[in-house]
Amino acid sequence: MNAKKEGESAPIKNHTTVERRSEREFVVTRTFNAPAGIVFEAWTKPELFKRWWAPKSFGLTIISCEMDVRTGGTYRFVFGHPVSEQPMAFFGRYIEVMPHSRLVWTNDEGGEGGAITTVTFEERGGETLVVMHDLYPSKEALDAAIASGSTCGTGEQFEQLDELLATLGARVRRS
Amino acid sequence: MVQYTTVRLNASFAALSDATRRGVLEQLGRADASITDLADKFNMTLTGMKKHVVVLEQAGLVITEKVGRVRTCKLGLRVLEDEAAWLERYRQLWEARFNELDKVIEELKRKEKVDERKKRR
Numbered sequence: 345m346n347a348k349k350e351g352e353s354a355p356i357k358n359h360t361t362v363e364r365r366s367e368r369e370f371v372v373t374r375t376f377n378a379p380a381g382i383v384f385e386a387w388t389k390p391e392l393f394k395r396w397w398a399p400k401s402f403g404l405t406i407i408s409c410e411m412d413v414r415t416g417g418t419y420r421f422v423f424g425h426p427v428s429e430q431p432m433a434f435f436g437r438y439i440e441v442m443p444h445s446r447l448v449w450t451n452d453e454g455g456e457g458g459a460i461t462t463v464t465f466e467e468r469g470g471e472t473l474v475v476m477h478d479l480y481p482s483k484e485a486l487d488a489a490i491a492s493g494s495t496c497g498t499g500e501q502f503e504q505l506d507e508l509l510a511t512l513g514a515r516v517r518r519s
Numbered sequence: 520m521v522q523y524t525t526v527r528l529n530a531s532f533a534a535l536s537d538a539t540r541r542g543v544l545e546q547l548g549r550a551d552a553s554i555t556d557l558a559d560k561f562n563m564t565l566t567g568m569k570k571h572v573v574v575l576e577q578a579g580l581v582i583t584e585k586v587g588r589v590r591t592c593k594l595g596l597r598v599l600e601d602e603a604a605w606l607e608r609y610r611q612l613w614e615a616r617f618n619e620l621d622k623v624i625e626e627l628k629r630k631e632k633v634d635e636r637k638k639r640r
Contacts, residue, residue: 360610360613360614360617361610362610363606372610372613374617376617376620376621376624377621377624378627378628382627382631383624385627386620392623392627395619395622396616396617396619396622399612399615399616399618399619401615402611483541484535487535489605490602
């Protein structure tokens with residue numbers, strides 16, 4: 345056991361990076377000043393998770409949070425946001441749950457274009473590197489997510505798409 | 520404003536929904552090309568390719584420029600702007616989340632220390 349005395353000062357904020365790694369994947373990384381067990385706990389216990397997943401500074405409020413964190417279990421989060429009248433629902437399934445090291449889930453709210461999210465927790469000298477990797481089914485799906493300007497594909501956009509395609513087609517034919 | 524943004528976003532969404540148009544964007548990502556070049560590459564009539572280019576142009580994904588008798592197509596700035604803007608917004612969301620997560624983690628660490636002290640007694 346390390347007897348080193350820890351300071352009580354506020355922790356230094358670590359840097360968050362986001363990078364598009366290929367045509368259909370991107371990666372978010374961040375280091376936390378705690379062992380992997382603690383970080384993992386904060387990601388997997390609903391009462392802890394809901395305290396940080398919908399940051400108030402981003403205008404988000406969490407309306408409900410159901411999560412059954414085990415392989416094959418499902419989750420469903422509902423957020424409120426001042427910009428949209430309708431609350432936003434995010435849901436999917438946990439494909440893999442390895443305590444203190446790895447979480448994999450699906451993002452099913454966007455239909456078939458949803459990404460698979462893999463989060464790994466790597467402990468290094470008392471700190472934990474969290475790598476969150478989003479893999480989209482195709483380049484088009486990731487491009488569509490970017491083009492729609494949102495991190496959440498909604499079915500509504502796909503419905504509007506059909507309408508707009510028809511209008512655009514008509515306009516092009518006329519000109 | 521919201522309306523306008525939605526229309527614009529839907530236009531790019533619509534433009535991206537067609538395989539040929541995605542192919543054209545990919546092609547233009549490599550090099551600028553004339554409509555004739557693109558028509559040849561995609562085995563299409565000039566008129567057919569023109570229609571696709573118009574859709575891409577309306578969505579702001581492609582810009583065209585007529586030099587002499589040749590109309591050259593290049594990637595619109597929006598393709599790059601959108602991606603950079605989206606990634607930055609996404610990064611900000613995660614940063615905000617992680618700053619909150621830091622607080623939860625600090626609390627858990629403190630609790631763990633207290634529990635350890637209790638056990639030792």
